[in-house]
Amino acid sequence: MPKQTPLYPAHLAANAKFVDFGGWDMPIHYGSQLEEHKLVREDAGMFDVSHMLPVDVSGAGAFDFLSHLLANNVAKLKEPGKALYSCMLKPDGGVIDDLIVYYFAQDDYRIVVNAGTADKDVAWMRKQAAATHGGNVSITPRRDLAIIAAQGPNARTRVWAALPGSQAASEGLKYFQAARFGDITICRTGYTGEDGFELILPATQVTATWNALAAAGVKPAGLGARDTLRLEAGMNLYGQDMDEDVGPLESGLAWTVDLSPGRDFIGRAALESAPPQRALVGLVLADRGILRSHMKVVTAQGEGETTSGSFAPSMNASIAFARVPAGVTVGDTVQVDIRGKLLNARVVKTPFVRHGKVLV
Amino acid sequence: MSTPADLKYTKSHEWVRVEADGTITVGITDHAQNALGDIVFLELPEAGRSVAAGEEIAVVESVKAASDIYAPVAGEVIAANQDAADAPESVNTDAYAAWLFKIKPTNIADVDSLLDAAGYEDSVA
Numbered sequence: 001m002p003k004q005t006p007l008y009p010a011h012l013a014a015n016a017k018f019v020d021f022g023g024w025d026m027p028i029h030y031g032s033q034l035e036e037h038k039l040v041r042e043d044a045g046m047f048d049v050s051h052m053l054p055v056d057v058s059g060a061g062a063f064d065f066l067s068h069l070l071a072n073n074v075a076k077l078k079e080p081g082k083a084l085y086s087c088m089l090k091p092d093g094g095v096i097d098d099l100i101v102y103y104f105a106q107d108d109y110r111i112v113v114n115a116g117t118a119d120k121d122v123a124w125m126r127k128q129a130a131a132t133h134g135g136n137v138s139i140t141p142r143r144d145l146a147i148i149a150a151q152g153p154n155a156r157t158r159v160w161a162a163l164p165g166s167q168a169a170s171e172g173l174k175y176f177q178a179a180r181f182g183d184i185t186i187c188r189t190g191y192t193g194e195d196g197f198e199l200i201l202p203a204t205q206v207t208a209t210w211n212a213l214a215a216a217g218v219k220p221a222g223l224g225a226r227d228t229l230r231l232e233a234g235m236n237l238y239g240q241d242m243d244e245d246v247g248p249l250e251s252g253l254a255w256t257v258d259l260s261p262g263r264d265f266i267g268r269a270a271l272e273s274a275p276p277q278r279a280l281v282g283l284v285l286a287d288r289g290i291l292r293s294h295m296k297v298v299t300a301q302g303e304g305e306t307t308s309g310s311f312a313p314s315m316n317a318s319i320a321f322a323r324v325p326a327g328v329t330v331g332d333t334v335q336v337d338i339r340g341k342l343l344n345a346r347v348v349k350t351p352f353v354r355h356g357k358v359l360v
Numbered sequence: 361m362s363t364p365a366d367l368k369y370t371k372s373h374e375w376v377r378v379e380a381d382g383t384i385t386v387g388i389t390d391h392a393q394n395a396l397g398d399i400v401f402l403e404l405p406e407a408g409r410s411v412a413a414g415e416e417i418a419v420v421e422s423v424k425a426a427s428d429i430y431a432p433v434a435g436e437v438i439a440a441n442q443d444a445a446d447a448p449e450s451v452n453t454d455a456y457a458a459w460l461f462k463i464k465p466t467n468i469a470d471v472d473s474l475l476d477a478a479g480y481e482d483s484v485a
Contacts, residue, residue, distance in 0.1 A: 017397075033398050289403070290426065311401065311421070339403075
């Protein structure tokens with residue numbers, strides 16, 4: 001039986017089509033995925049992402065615990081509310097999950113993890129906390145909270161209109177920074193390549209907030225548009241672009257791994273002993289067709305495979321991420337096997353699109 | 361959902377119109393376009409190709425996924441709709457106007473064994 005978020009009745013009322021995502025019954029679109037994509041690029045749309053799980057990490061050992069748990073370095077977080085994107089690795093360097101960690105104080109952090117991995121993530125965190133930090137760290141999953149992502153160039157002003165008083169609390173936020181506004185944590189983060197807020201709030205308030213945003217002119221958008229938006233924005237999807245069998249250095253995530261000296265984190269030794277043989281690159285299809293995941297890629301350096309691929313609505317072209325042998329470089333032309341035909345694709349630097357502009 | 365009574369249908373969601381000259385025109389049903397969502401690419405067959413009944417002959421790609429289209433009966437492809445290939449969203453707008461290809465059937469009587477409108481509606485109910 002798939003799980004449902006507190007907004008499920010609101011999605012039904014809005015004629016959503018549903019899809020199973022990580023064990024959750026989630027809206028894939030409310031009529032047209034293309035229109036929802038465009039809405040977020042040009043105006044504002046909102047996503048129910050309450051299937052994702054906030055996990056509070058608190059206690060005197062919280063900082064030391066997270067320094068050891070995460071491949072990125074929480075010591076970079078100095079201002080309260082600042083956030084960091086990181087992978088959580090296995091000792092062999094495989095990716096358990098990718099997440100965002102928010103810092104409020106040295107003994108008060110919040111992590112938001114993916115839906116499909118939430119249970120294993122919490123179990124892993126508790127196991128590591130018990131092994132190294134005894135009673136100094138508390139790990140508290142927060143299924144009592146829900147999350148709305150309001151995204152698009154007009155998203156912030158619409159949020160301010162919908163939630164009186166929220167502007168003063170959040171207009172000074174930089175990217176990847178959060179502020180508390182009553183019971184709501186307002187985060188200037190997202191998964192679309194556009195400006196906007198993610199609102200983490202009590203599940204009991206989420207329907208009223210969703211309706212207030214709708215009244216302020218923010219239309220709902222489904223996970224279909226969320227996927228094409230994140231792909232254009234060059235953002236990885238866990239389970240598709242990386243997983244437990246592949247490390248961050250072969251997943252385009254080297255920028256999230258802090259290998260500066262003096263910090264031991266889980267997976268570090270494995271990453272340092274095995275230089276990456278492959279790289280995740282962006283592809284734009286030059287010939288006509290649509291790239292999808294798991295297509296064979298032929299390069300001068302050997303074969304690779306697409307990990308995510310789609311029609312890119314903002315580009316009117318087809319794009320993909322592909323894991324290819326190291327040495328394939330931006331500007332190369334490679335071939336992708338689409339139903340037995342080898343079609344040409346150009347290797348590009350990601351993101352493909354950011355803040356409404358095509359960059360490749 | 362519209363299912364015109366004057367057309368024949370397949371369980372795999374193609375519609376078939378028998379033309380006065382004994383050829384057939386083929387597209388996908390309104391039910392199919394609705395289930396697929398926004399259609400963004402069509403791969404259509406070349407004229408002159410011989411096809412068996414049930415053979416994969418075209419591909420309709422929505423934003424979500426690629427779906428194979430099958431030849432409803434055996435015959436020879438005589439035309440593909442380039443206008444639809446140039447504007448794939450036309451299949452969403454009117455699935456019965458945006459035909460995909462035309463076939464000259466080996467045996468026109470093969471069309472008789474396809475579903476009628478009521479039979480197709482039962483199959484998707």
